[in-house]
Amino acid sequence: MFGYGWIVLIVLVLLFLFSAIRILREYERGVIFMLGRFYKVKGPGLILVVPIIQQMEKVDLRTVVMDVPSQDVISRDNVSVHVNAVVYFRVIDPEKAIIQVEYFHDAVSQLAQTTLRSVLGQHELDEMLSERERLNADIQDSLDQQTDAWGIKVSNVEIKHVDLDESMIRAIAKQAEAERSRRAKVIHAEGEMQASQKLQEAAEILSHQPQALQLRYLQTLTEIANDRSNTIVFPLDMMENLIKQLKS
Secondary structure, three states: OOHHHHHHHHHHHHHHHHHHEEOOOOOOOEEEEEEEEEEEEEEOOEEEEEOOEEHHHHHOOOOOOEEEEEEEOOOOOOOOEEEEEEEEEEEEHHHHHHHOOOHHHHHHHHHHHHHHHHHHHHOOOOHHHHHHHHHHHHHHHHHHHHHHHHHOOOOOOOEEEEEHHHHHHHHHHHHHHHHHHHHHHHHHHHHHHHHHHHHHHHHHHHHHHHHHHHHHHHHHHHHHHHHOOOOOOOOOHHHHHHHHHHHH
């Protein structure tokens, strides 16, 4: 009977040791509670957790890549867009991550969604499309400040897609076409104005030099004469004046 008692005792001790031994990897930490109160953070390696008296919550310290679901955002210029993003974060204080917030993964996900809508709602559509790096930094900074109390570091945020409704895409295409047409008309009008200015300058020059005007007239007649089917009639008075001016 005494021998069986020792066997039972040895078995109980082995079971106790087996249930008390924990092995934590290099990227893991164990938050230990003793009788419901925080005791310490242990790991990595081999640790002992006293059954019944102590409990352990395991925390992964590796960077988590979280896909933020697509969010409906109203931009500052009242354009409705669908935006999704990726958030990179990791736990830097296991104690806070367990004690200060319940299910920190879910908490970060919900906070990322609300922050994405809040930050992007303060900007216009053009900024969302052309200034993503700055918006990424703004969202990352806002998230990092809010999750600091949870012992979590948000290292990066990347906006993946900014999608528009079909009706909005058509409206933007029409706007772009109208803008191109407007620019073409402006360029044409500027060209006409410059041409008229040059013609006015030429007219002023010719008005002060009659012989130049007559020479220009003869040049035009010469160009017309290239077509032999045309008959050219020279006014007599113009020819006389031209001959006199050339002689003088």
